[in-house]
Amino acid sequence: MKPKNPLKLDGALPLSPKAIEALNFFEPSRRNFLKTAGVMMVGFSAAGVTATEANAQSPINPTGLIDATQVDNWLAIGADESITVFAGKHEHGQGMRTAQLQIAAEELSVAPSRITLVIGISGVTPDQFLTVGSLSTMTQFGTAGLRVALDTARDALFQLASQYLDVPVSQLAVTNGVFSVKGGDPTYTVSYGQLVQGQRFNLTVNSKAVPNDPSTWKVIGTSVPRVEVPAKAKGSFQYAQKVRVPGMLHGKVVRPPVLDAHVMTIDKTSVSGMPGNPQVVQVNDFVGVVADTEWHALNAAQALAAAVTWSAGSTLPAQTDLYTYMTAQPSADAFQVNTGDVDKVLGTAGKTITAQYLYPFQMHGALASSCAVADVRGGTGKTATVKIWSATQGVYATTRAVLSTLLGIPAPNILVTFVEGSGGYGHNGADPAAYDAALLSQAVGKPVRMQYTRRDEMTGAEHYGHATVSNETVGLDANGSIIAWDYVAFRAQRGEGAIFGTPGNGIPGYLAGFPTTKFVPTTTPANATASTATNGSNFIPPYVTSSFNGVSYGTGTIASHRVLTRVVLSPFWTAWLRSPDRLQNTWAHESVMDEVAASLQLDPVQYRTRHLADPRLINVINTVTQRANWDTRFSPKPGNARTGVVTGRGFACVLYEGGNGYCALVAEVSVDQQSGIITVTNVTAGIDTGPVVNPNGLRNQMEGQVIQGISRTLVEEVKFRNQPTGGFITSGDWSTYPVLSFGNPLPVIDTVLINNLKASPTGAGETIITIIGAAIGNAVFDATGVRMRQIPLTPPNFFAAKSAQNV
Amino acid sequence: MATYQLQVNGQSSSVTVDDPNTPLLYVLQENFEINGARFGCGLSQCGACTVLLDGNPIRSCQTAISAADGHSVTSLEGLSALDGRSTPDGLHPIQQSFVDQQAMQCGYCTAGPILYGYAFIKGNPNASRADIEQALSGLICRCCAHTRMIDAIENYAQEAF
Numbered sequence: 001m002k003p004k005n006p007l008k009l010d011g012a013l014p015l016s017p018k019a020i021e022a023l024n025f026f027e028p029s030r031r032n033f034l035k036t037a038g039v040m041m042v043g044f045s046a047a048g049v050t051a052t053e054a055n056a057q058s059p060i061n062p063t064g065l066i067d068a069t070q071v072d073n074w075l076a077i078g079a080d081e082s083i084t085v086f087a088g089k090h091e092h093g094q095g096m097r098t099a100q101l102q103i104a105a106e107e108l109s110v111a112p113s114r115i116t117l118v119i120g121i122s123g124v125t126p127d128q129f130l131t132v133g134s135l136s137t138m139t140q141f142g143t144a145g146l147r148v149a150l151d152t153a154r155d156a157l158f159q160l161a162s163q164y165l166d167v168p169v170s171q172l173a174v175t176n177g178v179f180s181v182k183g184g185d186p187t188y189t190v191s192y193g194q195l196v197q198g199q200r201f202n203l204t205v206n207s208k209a210v211p212n213d214p215s216t217w218k219v220i221g222t223s224v225p226r227v228e229v230p231a232k233a234k235g236s237f238q239y240a241q242k243v244r245v246p247g248m249l250h251g252k253v254v255r256p257p258v259l260d261a262h263v264m265t266i267d268k269t270s271v272s273g274m275p276g277n278p279q280v281v282q283v284n285d286f287v288g289v290v291a292d293t294e295w296h297a298l299n300a301a302q303a304l305a306a307a308v309t310w311s312a313g314s315t316l317p318a319q320t321d322l323y324t325y326m327t328a329q330p331s332a333d334a335f336q337v338n339t340g341d342v343d344k345v346l347g348t349a350g351k352t353i354t355a356q357y358l359y360p361f362q363m364h365g366a367l368a369s370s371c372a373v374a375d376v377r378g379g380t381g382k383t384a385t386v387k388i389w390s391a392t393q394g395v396y397a398t399t400r401a402v403l404s405t406l407l408g409i410p411a412p413n414i415l416v417t418f419v420e421g422s423g424g425y426g427h428n429g430a431d432p433a434a435y436d437a438a439l440l441s442q443a444v445g446k447p448v449r450m451q452y453t454r455r456d457e458m459t460g461a462e463h464y465g466h467a468t469v470s471n472e473t474v475g476l477d478a479n480g481s482i483i484a485w486d487y488v489a490f491r492a493q494r495g496e497g498a499i500f501g502t503p504g505n506g507i508p509g510y511l512a513g514f515p516t517t518k519f520v521p522t523t524t525p526a527n528a529t530a531s532t533a534t535n536g537s538n539f540i541p542p543y544v545t546s547s548f549n550g551v552s553y554g555t556g557t558i559a560s561h562r563v564l565t566r567v568v569l570s571p572f573w574t575a576w577l578r579s580p581d582r583l584q585n586t587w588a589h590e591s592v593m594d595e596v597a598a599s600l601q602l603d604p605v606q607y608r609t610r611h612l613a614d615p616r617l618i619n620v621i622n623t624v625t626q627r628a629n630w631d632t633r634f635s636p637k638p639g640n641a642r643t644g645v646v647t648g649r650g651f652a653c654v655l656y657e658g659g660n661g662y663c664a665l666v667a668e669v670s671v672d673q674q675s676g677i678i679t680v681t682n683v684t685a686g687i688d689t690g691p692v693v694n695p696n697g698l699r700n701q702m703e704g705q706v707i708q709g710i711s712r713t714l715v716e717e718v719k720f721r722n723q724p725t726g727g728f729i730t731s732g733d734w735s736t737y738p739v740l741s742f743g744n745p746l747p748v749i750d751t752v753l754i755n756n757l758k759a760s761p762t763g764a765g766e767t768i769i770t771i772i773g774a775a776i777g778n779a780v781f782d783a784t785g786v787r788m789r790q791i792p793l794t795p796p797n798f799f800a801a802k803s804a805q806n807v
Numbered sequence: 808m809a810t811y812q813l814q815v816n817g818q819s820s821s822v823t824v825d826d827p828n829t830p831l832l833y834v835l836q837e838n839f840e841i842n843g844a845r846f847g848c849g850l851s852q853c854g855a856c857t858v859l860l861d862g863n864p865i866r867s868c869q870t871a872i873s874a875a876d877g878h879s880v881t882s883l884e885g886l887s888a889l890d891g892r893s894t895p896d897g898l899h900p901i902q903q904s905f906v907d908q909q910a911m912q913c914g915y916c917t918a919g920p921i922l923y924g925y926a927f928i929k930g931n932p933n934a935s936r937a938d939i940e941q942a943l944s945g946l947i948c949r950c951c952a953h954t955r956m957i958d959a960i961e962n963y964a965q966e967a968f
Contacts, residue, residue, distance in 0.1 A: 069817070092915030093950055225909060232914030233902040235843020235883025239915060242842045257814040293837055295829045353867050365846050367855060368915045422847075422855075422915035423950040454848040696909055701951065704912055707951030734852040734947060743944030746953055 044616030068126035071156075074149035081177065081193035083108065083115045084724055087146050088128025089136040090120045090393060091228065092424040094135050094765050095697035098226045098496035101142055103694055105219045107150040107212055110177045110193075112224055120418025122395040130394035132426070132576065134660055134763030141761040143207040151209035160195040173262040191658050214691055214757040221755070227418070235256040240391040240430070241371040241451060248373060250294045251440035251450040252301035254287040255460035255511075257727030258313030259571060263287060270307030271300045281306060281443040284513035288436065290444050298453070313726025316571050319719060323358050323469050326419035326490050328567035330521035334433060335528040336539045336563040337546050345484035345560040349475030353596050357470040357588035358790040360716035361492070361570075363462050363731070364577055365739055368422035370429030370461060371451035374437035378446070380408040387447075388414065390434040391421025398431045398499050402437055406512065407504040425708075427497040427575035435498065435508035436461075455732040461507060464718055466491040467570070470588030480600045482611055484560040485544050489585060492570035494519075507573055511565060514620070519569045528563075535658030538582035538770065541589040543611040555614035555655045571727065572718070579766040582656060583773065587791065590652035590774030594635070595787060601634040604778065605651050614655065620662045620688045620754060621653050627752050628666035628684035635782040642807065645672045647681070648783025652774035656767045661689040662754075663767040665706075667747075667775035671783045673802075676795025678780055679745045680710050685768050686752030690759035699751045702768045706749050709772035711740035714793050811876040815855070816885025827873035832856045834872050835882065843883030845915055854919025856945035858882045859889070864922045879899050883918050886925065901925050904963035905956070912950035919946040924960035928967070936961055 066073050069090075076084040085104045091097040097117060105112040118125060128139060140146040161179035162169045165188065173182045177192045214221075231237040263285050271278040271289060276296025281288045289304050291297040317325035328802075346352060370391065378384035386409055392399045395416040404411040421430055429452055437450035451737075452461055473486040494503040495516055503509025504516045533540070533548035540546045544561035546554025579586075597607035605625050609618055631649065648671070653664035668682040683706045692698055714736055719730045721759040731737035773791060781787050786802045810823045815835070822838050835841040835858070839876075847855030849868045850893060856868040859881040867880075881889045887899040894903040901921055904910075911917055920943055927942035934942070939960050948956065 094913075095912075225906070229909060229911060229914065230896055230898065230906050232881070232911060232917060233905045233921065234898055235841075235886075235918065237914065238842055239845065241845060241915075242836075244840060293829075294833045295826065301827075365949055367853060367913070367947060369846060369848065371846075420913070423913035425949075448882060451846060454852075455849055612951075700909055700912065700955065703954060704951040707953055708949070711951070733850055739947060739949065740951070742946040742948070742953060743941060743945075746940070746957075749954060 030508040059541045066123060066126050068128070068144065069205050071149055071153050071205055073126050074146060074205070075153050075201070077192050077196040077198070079193050079198035081191055082178070083110060085115050085146070085150070086118045086125045087140070088120065088126045089140060089419050090131040090418050092131060092393070093420070093422070094701060095226050095694060096131065097136060097228060098224055098697065099693045100140060100146060100655040101227065102219045102224055103147050104150055106217055107147055107154055108177065109174045112219060114177065115201060119390075120395050122400045122414065122416040123412070125395070127396045129397055132393055134656065134765035136763065136765070136769065138660060138760070138762045140251045146365040147211055147562055148207050148209045149205045151211055152203055152206045155206070155209055156201055156203055157195060161190055164190045164195060167443035167709040218419035220693050221507065221691065221695070226697065238419065239368065240389060241368050241724070243373045243389040243419055243449065245373055245447045245449075248447040248449050249290045249292060249444065250297040251288055251290045251437060251448045252297045252453070253436050253456055253460065254289070254301055254305045254308060255456060256285065256310050256313060256725065258310070258728045259316070261313035261726060263309035264309040264311055267307035269572065270303050274300050274303060276300065281440050281518055283439055283443070284511065284772070286439055286508060286511040288440050290440050290448055294451070310725075314571065315718050316722055316727030319353070319721065322360075322467060326467065326469055326492055326568050331490065331566035331568045331709070333522050333525035333566045334518060334532070335525050335565060336532040336535070336565055337548060338562045339547055339560050341560050342484050342562040345752075346473065346475040346486065348732070349483060350478045351476040352473060353476070353592070353599060354471070354473045355592050355595055355789060357472065358582040359468040359470070359587060360791060361464040361467045361572055361574070362463055362577060362712055362716045363458060363718060363737060364425045365737060366422045366424065366428040366430075366457070368721045369452040369454055369457040370421060370433035371449065372430070372434040372437040373447060373449045374434065374441040376407060376409075376438055376442040377445065379442065380669060382410050382413070382455040384409045384413060386414040386438065387414045388434050388438060390416065391424065391430040392416070392418060393424065393427070393430070398497065399434055401500045401508070402431070402435065402498045402503050402506070405451060405501040406435055406509050406514065407438055407442055426465070426580065427463050427577070429457045431595045432461040432506055432508050435503065435506060437509060439512060449648060453733070458737060459729040459732050463495060463497050463506070463573045463575030466493060466574055466581060466584065468581070468584035470585065472588055472592040474592060474596055476596070478697060480602065482543060482558050482596065485541055485558050486561070487541060487563045487589070488540070488566065489539060489564070489588070490566045490568055491581060491584070492568050493574050494570040495573045495575065497575035525564060538585045538654060538657065539565055540658070541593075542617065543593065543608070545613075547659075553658065555617050555632045556611050557613050558611055573727070578769045582766065583770050586652070586654050586770045587773045587777070590654070590771060590791065591777050594650065594774070594778040594781065597738050598635045598781065603634055605630060606632065608651075608653065616662050616688055616756070616759070617655055620686050623754060624664040624666060624684055624686035624752055625651070627750065630666060635778070637782050640783060640785075642785070643673055645670055646783045648779045648781070650775045650778025650780070650782055652771040652778065654771050656763070656770055659689060659762070661762045661764055661767040663687040663771055665768060665771045667772060667779045667780040667785055669776060671780055673784060676798040678714055678745045678776070678793055678798070680776055682750075683747045683772070684750045684752065685772075686754065687764060687767055688754035688756050688759070689764045689767065690761040691757050692753055692755045693761065695753055696762055698753060701764050702751045703749050705766070705768035706772060707740060707746065709769040710747070710776070711768070713776050713791060715740060717792050755787055808871070811872055813875050813877070814879035815841070816881055817888050822872070824872050826888040827871060829872045831858070831870040831872050831875045831880065832867035835880070841882045841884065844918055847916070854915065854923070855866070855916050857918040857922045859886075859922055859926065862889070862926065864926050880914060883921060885945060886922070899925070900967055901928070901960065901963040904959040904966070908955050908962065910955035910959040911920050911952050916946065916948045920948065920956045920960070924956075924963070926959065928964045932964060932967075936956070
């Protein structure tokens with residue numbers, strides 16, 4: 001029977017061999033998947049294009065623009081039954097590759113193993129911006145994500161099958177990509193491959209395509225093992241640090257010894273005669289060297305570093321004065337929310353509680369020093385081409401667009417391939433490494449692999465998480481209820497990472513002479529909007545209604561509230577670090593809430609729920625506290641001595657990003673009041689992020705966030721000081737920026753998943769780490785009566801707080 | 808220039824390097840295209856570059872090629888063959904245990920916990936959980952899969968001996 005095909009199958013040309021090579025470069029196990037599949041996605045004509053350009057250009061579309069509204073840009077079905085899915089969310093160790101496979105398998109009713117997933121290739125995969133913000137799951141389930149694209153294809157396949165088998169759609173059953181008739185002859189079937197015949201769908205994504213109902217799910221909601229884990233355990237896995245390109249050289253950078261110093265003189269003969277034929281590269285203040293091997297490049301970089309003279313740099317505040325310094329700087333101010341009556345209501349309050357919370361600069365601290373391989377040919381201009389292999393969060397926004405400006409090469413000539421690096425946790429050194437590698441390769445005209453030294457990574461590539469000063473003021477009525485909440489948050493920012501056409505917002509581009517977006521202080525704060533009231537960065541406390549124009553966007557009940565954010569210029573480069581601002585703000589809000597409850601001698605959990613309206617947040621609180629056998633009473637814990645080792649428990653919760661995952665957590669600590677050492681002994685963490693895609697993967701994320709959160713709460717702080725020529729960062733390795741390593745005490749972790757099938761799926765990559773700091777601080781108070789208001793919760797900070805509070 | 812003889816994952820090889828101080832890790836990376844030993848810090852602080860030298864875990868980033876001369880070097884890729892034990896997926900049982908426990912996120916650090924865990928359990932098959940934690944002391948897993956990794960080693964020890 002010949003298919004009656006309603007799709008406009010147009011017999012498009014097969015992919016060019018060069019395109020297939022590009023697609024297959026990092027899918028070695030499936031090296032020939034497209035070659036054998038006979039997939040015909042779109043016409044790619046090399047006519048009129050030189051061979052080198054064709055190499056770098058998009059295999060699918062020479063303009064390099066991948067239209068995410070087109071089904072064919074998400075899915076290709078081969079005549080040999082192969083299924084290739086293209087998606088824009090990358091794998092950073094958090095299981096997104098497998099999660100996307102699960103979504104695809106579910107909507108297409110096939111086993112995950114049948115799908116080849118291609119992620120993160122510019123000009124090939126849909127532009128889904130960045131893999132950030134715990135947003136990937138929400139995005140792929142959303143109206144512009146992977147799921148509706150595949151649902152559109154699924155609906156088309158049903159139509160095709162209906163015509164082919166000559167039965168109504170309602171009578172069709174589909175199993176692992178094969179249609180049959182319900183209750184009919186089991187041999188009367190047609191497969192996806194037979195229907196599509198390797199042609200393209202030519203369909204616009206229907207954003208209202210109805211997803212498969214959760215009650216029918218077979219793959220989503222199960223703990224599919226992560227597909228890349230065996231190769232990682234075996235050792236064969238090819239990280240970005242392991243990309244090897246024929247003829248590749250090795251590069252190193254030489255960064256200014258003090259902040260903001262400029263090159264005065266450079267003796268390029270300093271490396272002459274050294275092994276490996278080192279070549280010095282200088283572009284304004286960008287300095288580097290390229291040689292034949294890693295070791296030769298490293299030795300040449302050390303020689304070169306001694307042969308550059310730099311101007312004096314900028315001076316830093318003393319480490320101990322950082323927060324005072326921050327609050328004295330000119331600031332760019334904005335109300336996130338402002339009901340206009342806060343001063344008046346605070347004036348009527350029977351009691352007002354104020355507190356200041358402090359959060360330091362912290363690092364991503366990727367375990368691997370970041371690395372990229374760049375192959376820039378033809379110098380600059382429209383005939384030049386670039387290939388980049390990078391562990392970027394975005395092949396378009398932070399790689400291709402930035403490199404186009406940085407190198408002066410049109411974006412379509414730049415082919416960016418995402419390759420997984422070590423865990424990212426935000427804008428770590430991965431993108432800067434790509435910029436550095438590209439600058440080096442452009443200068444020498446050969447492929448260059450650039451991997452940072454540990455010190456380069458931590459002091460010359462890292463964009464730190466924001467140091468934050470949080471000023472909290474809470475007014476209470478005679479019944480002890482909060483009637484007004486006033487919050488002012490100072491945060492220090494610089495650059496915030498290169499994105500689109502702004503290389504100067506990152507370290508390499510700035511050194512190469514590109515301007516950083518100018519910081520402009522405000523004279524009057526910007527007004528709140530509906531958009532700020534939705535609380536995407538958790539500036540707004542969970543306990544207020546977060547009202548704008550009469551609409552409440554918040555989870556709480558407190559009607560009078562004002563949140564003012566004040567951005568000041570940071571001496572250090574900053575960008576997003578796991579739970580950016582959400583963590584710092586929640587640390588302050590969830591700590592001061594505990595202070596208020598304690599001042600009233602009320603149980604901190606009951607006191608919270610008294611000010612909450614959102615049933616999902618209340619439900620996750622109740623679930624977690626029951627699981628943890630929460631001891632309902634006020635803090636500090638009665639009977640604890642003020643000497644020796646004592647224990648306590650603390651709580652925190654939040655609706656992450658104002659709508660991207662509910663979470664609550666109980667931390668139990670022991671505190672040695674002689675040494676000041678805090679040990680987290682038990683953690684019960686629960687979340688409601690809607691339907692759970694992969695339970696084991698979700699628990700893995702939660703556990704990791706618990707321990708990483710302990711590290712950031714107890715240990716981590718970027719250190720710096722001045723020398724006569726300027727300020728510099730002293731945290732340059734794992735001894736000067738310690739993190740929680742093996743051998744440190746680990747808590748017993750209990751993760752609680754609320755699989756809420758009625759809700760839409762949201763993220764879980766940053767939820768738990770947002771609340772654990774406050775829960776630990778609250779537990780320390782419960783144990784000791786000492787309220788610690790400065791991260792990290794180190795012994796010196798413990799004794800300083802204990803002394804100041806006369807505990 | 809000097810030529811060094813080493814066994815890399817069971818294969819006798821010679822490699823010529825101009826500087827005897829060249830770190831073993833760089834030779835494994837560039838001359839042998841080994842992926843299982845990974846540059847993390849270059850300072851012996853994290854353990855991502857761990858290999859077995861004559862069966863004992865060492866940090867290859869701070870081991871000169873000259874110190875490996877005449878020795879056997881085993882990276883993650885060669886563990887199964889070295890020990891003569893393989894699961895159907897071609898993994899050593901301790902690697903399989905890491906897979907079974909999904910004991911990693913990015914996995915970049917895994918050479919440290921797997922190889923230190925392997926060597927420790929070999930000498931201490933009845934090790935307690937606390938012993939295992941101490942045996943891994945100083946290794947860094949920035950994704951913080953610590954508890955799963957310790958579970959994986961504990962399960963491996965129980966099943967293997």
